[in-house]
Amino acid sequence: MAPGVHRIPVPTPFAVGAVNCFLLRGSPLTLVDTGPGSAAALDVLERALAELRLQVSDLELIVLTHQHMDHEGIVEILVRRSDAELAAYGPLRHWLADYRASARADDAYAQAVMRQHGLPADLTALLGVLAAGMYAYGSPGSVTIALADGESLSMGGREFSVHHRPGHSPSDIVFLHEPSGLMLGGDHLLAHISSNALVGRPLNAPLETARPQPLVTYSESLAATRLMPVSLLLTGHGEPIRDHRTLIDARLNAQRRRAGQILGLLTDGPLSAHAIAQRMWGEVAITQAYLTISETLGHLDLLVRDGSVREVEAAGLRMFEAL
């Protein structure tokens, strides 16, 4: 790990396991990401700070890498106890200010996408109820430092450049300390699993604009990060990455293979994204429908972009047809 930077793995109730929060010693004393909204997360964080002879009230700056609840779920409690500044991607300010309404709107958007792409109405409604049961793991927050791509931010005595890297979520940002090549990357790129590129409700655009293409966006973000001089990438889950270019190439290759697999499923006629997801993942396409529909749509968008598939409307559903 880089000098003065401490990784604090905080437990989450989600399949991904622990989330990495990072404490950067120096001025301002900075915590990057907070963990989910749970007593267990707060307890682990407090104990880790105590081992460093620190406490929550010492924090001067809290930074969010993106909007997901496993990264921002106790931010309101931490800010209240510390009076720390809160930095996040600028357009997240409104999203965080009214977190519950934002989470509800995101879910309504997700449900509409799942319906259009073939998930039956009863399953969509059930998944909506389950998602609403998770809201308590997230938190509202008052952003005091609204970050934009190309700006810089001082954390723990070092100056980091700020880069918007949408794809995993609309609000992902990564931070690069250029003199040392240290990057704090949130969930933009993970060592042990490929980051999900979810079809998230756009933060700025009105809803009637075209559906986001998260995997197209994510591929562009990865290509931009690939060019950066990173020597150590600290990630939101799992172990740090030391060779980001090899890993990004592997991720982009895996995307191409999967897109080819999906194209193969369309030889017998048009299918909805959900029907494709069921053929790819079976049961998981029901329990994790949003994830699998997002992933399938992501690959279909790449195939549409490359001219091998087209999206058509049939019986009120969006279908995909090989050309």
Ligand SMILES: [Zn+2]
């Ligand atoms: Zn995430």
